[in-house]
Amino acid sequence: MIAQIHSEWIKFRTVRSTVVLAIISVVICVGVAIIAAAITDGALSVSNALVGVQISSLFIMVLGVQIIGQEYRFATIRPTFSATPRRERVIIAKLVVVIATVAVAAVALIALSLAAAAIVSSMRGNAFDLGETGNARVLIGTIAILVINGIFGFGIGCIVRQPIAGIVIVLVWVTVVESLIGGLVQGSARWLPLFSMANVNAQSISSNSEFMGPVVGALYGATIALALVALGALRIRSMDA
Amino acid sequence: MPVIKSDGLTKAFGSKTVVDSLSFEVASGVVTGFLGPNGAGKSTTMRLIMGLDLPNSGGALLNGKRINEIASPMREVGVLLDAGYVHPTRTARNHLWALAASNSIPKSRVEEVLSMVGLTEVAGKRVGNFSLGMKQRLGIAATLLGDPSIVILDEPANGLDPEGVHWIRNFLSYLADQGRTVFVSSHLLSEMALMASALVIIGNGRLIAETSVEELTSNSAGASVFVRSPNLTELTAALVSTGARVSDGEAGDRDGIVVTGLEATEVGHLAFEKNIEIHELSPRTSTLEEAFLELTAGFQEYQTEHHGEVAS
Numbered sequence: 001m002i003a004q005i006h007s008e009w010i011k012f013r014t015v016r017s018t019v020v021l022a023i024i025s026v027v028i029c030v031g032v033a034i035i036a037a038a039i040t041d042g043a044l045s046v047s048n049a050l051v052g053v054q055i056s057s058l059f060i061m062v063l064g065v066q067i068i069g070q071e072y073r074f075a076t077i078r079p080t081f082s083a084t085p086r087r088e089r090v091i092i093a094k095l096v097v098v099i100a101t102v103a104v105a106a107v108a109l110i111a112l113s114l115a116a117a118a119i120v121s122s123m124r125g126n127a128f129d130l131g132e133t134g135n136a137r138v139l140i141g142t143i144a145i146l147v148i149n150g151i152f153g154f155g156i157g158c159i160v161r162q163p164i165a166g167i168v169i170v171l172v173w174v175t176v177v178e179s180l181i182g183g184l185v186q187g188s189a190r191w192l193p194l195f196s197m198a199n200v201n202a203q204s205i206s207s208n209s210e211f212m213g214p215v216v217g218a219l220y221g222a223t224i225a226l227a228l229v230a231l232g233a234l235r236i237r238s239m240d241a
Numbered sequence: 242m243p244v245i246k247s248d249g250l251t252k253a254f255g256s257k258t259v260v261d262s263l264s265f266e267v268a269s270g271v272v273t274g275f276l277g278p279n280g281a282g283k284s285t286t287m288r289l290i291m292g293l294d295l296p297n298s299g300g301a302l303l304n305g306k307r308i309n310e311i312a313s314p315m316r317e318v319g320v321l322l323d324a325g326y327v328h329p330t331r332t333a334r335n336h337l338w339a340l341a342a343s344n345s346i347p348k349s350r351v352e353e354v355l356s357m358v359g360l361t362e363v364a365g366k367r368v369g370n371f372s373l374g375m376k377q378r379l380g381i382a383a384t385l386l387g388d389p390s391i392v393i394l395d396e397p398a399n400g401l402d403p404e405g406v407h408w409i410r411n412f413l414s415y416l417a418d419q420g421r422t423v424f425v426s427s428h429l430l431s432e433m434a435l436m437a438s439a440l441v442i443i444g445n446g447r448l449i450a451e452t453s454v455e456e457l458t459s460n461s462a463g464a465s466v467f468v469r470s471p472n473l474t475e476l477t478a479a480l481v482s483t484g485a486r487v488s489d490g491e492a493g494d495r496d497g498i499v500v501t502g503l504e505a506t507e508v509g510h511l512a513f514e515k516n517i518e519i520h521e522l523s524p525r526t527s528t529l530e531e532a533f534l535e536l537t538a539g540f541q542e543y544q545t546e547h548h549g550e551v552a553s
Contacts, residue, residue: 003342003343003344003345004343006342006343007339007340007342007343008339010335010338010339010342011328011331011339014331014332014335014336014338014339015328015330015331016330017330070328074326074327074328074329075323075325075326076326076327076328078288078293078322078323078326079320079322079326079340079383080340080343081291081292081293082291082292082293082314082315082320082322083314083315083340083343083344084314084343084344085291085292085308085309085311085314086309238295239295240288240293240294240295241288241293241294
């Protein structure tokens with residue numbers, strides 16, 4: 001298994017598009033943090049400094065799709081499965097790489113965004129308080145959400161097995177589907193995989209929030225994302241490569 | 242024990258059965274040609290052997306094991322199905338390194354195989370910029386990463402320029418000289434004649450023959466006997482009366498005829514019985530191309546109206 005993870009790590013870092021997506025997700029969040037700090041009058045909260053995570057999440061999902069989708073697009077999945085015929089090993093190895101790289105990107109994204117926000121805030125003479133209540137949840141929750149979103153994208157990629165369709169599904173899901181279902185079906189939002197994580201990185205949680213608590217929300221989102229991966233793995237195992 | 246054993250492999254795509262109850266064996270340490278007209282199911286069979294396509298029924302064994310039972314497949318079997326199975330923005334070296342890592346093959350081996358196929362100079366370049374010939378070399382390098390005893394190649398010479406074809410031919414001979422089992426599909430029959438000692442021939446997904454090059458050409462109905470005689474008219478009449486077919490000799494060889502349907506000894510005996518003087522009696526095997534066309538006549542996926550003329 002270590003060999004497969006090593007192989008998948010080499011594949012990840014030797015292709016431009018995956019590395020670029022990881023970098024874009026970081027850069028966007030840092031950019032948004034700078035803008036947030038530049039336009040906020042008064043003290044900037046950590047939560048507001050990391051508001052760009054919502055956009056970064058999209059790129060992380062696309063990254064998840066790409067890690068498997070590209071293999072099918074360029075048919076490199078055939079040499080991959082010839083070298084490792086037990087396909088589930090390849091899927092697990094890719095999943096490990098998705099989780100590890102997104103976690104590292106998330107930490108970098110947070111550190112650089114907070115640093116940029118702190119610098120801009122101090123230049124403007126505004127306060128930037130890292131000691132606020134709920135900040136730990138914002139930081140840990142942000143990492144969790146990004147990782148879960150990466151797994152979600154990877155799961156979609158495993159199911160559809162091609163990058164364009166996978167990316168379209170992810171974009172439509174994020175921008176349209178959840179809002180539509182959540183708006184049309186009363187009480188459904190808390191069960192939608194991405195909405196369900198609304199409190200995971202919230203700075204403060206309202207006592208009458210319709211969404212799950214941060215830990216349960218994260219576990220629920222992760223379960224759905226992993227279920228998508230499992231479904232995709234079953235499809236991949238049972239179909240011609 | 243055969244190193245590759247196909248046992249009743251069957252694969253259908255929708256209603257079209259592409260590989261149909263296909264059973265054959267590939268012996269150890271020889272080059273086996275896998276022949277068949279376009280659309281015969283050669284590539285599908287190779288994908289089935291490698292576990293990439295899933296069979297409707299039947300199975301294949303490599304060294305007595307199914308592919309997914311082999312712990313480090315690249316150390317037992319190297320496969321090149323299509324040189325285009327590469328990521329265009331990845332370098333040749335990284336492409337090989339990623340494959341090698343999956344089977345715990347050390348990175349130093351990547352440099353060795355790059356050197357074997359003559360790609361060391363361009364190993365750091367993106368594969369998307371490679372010519373087909375270079376990709377083919379890269380694909381062959383990948384098959385050798387695990388130093389496997391079995392090498393499976395699907396139409397390795399396809400689309401290559403003459404220099405590339407020459408290189409592939411020499412390289413396969415080199416692999417065979419090292420004692421590796423080489424299972425190579427091709428429709429370049431003349432290439433097979435040069436290197437393969439055994440042949441597996443399929444048509445419409447079914448086995449037509451498991452044979453050798455010599456057997457194929459000598460057993461073919463196209464095998465003939467050239468006879469030179471000062472009394473061709475009488476000899477021809479005698480031959481035709483036995484049911485043999487007689488045709489003119491080669492152009493410029495007006496005192497000779499080509500006899501098919503009789504062995505040289507039978508022709509000689511007939512001439513002796515009829516008291517006909519003969520000056521030459523030489524068996525001629527058909528070319529591999531002729532024998533192959535004859536064998537696969539009727540198995541071509543797309544036949545022309547003039548197919549019979551081509552195949553005869």
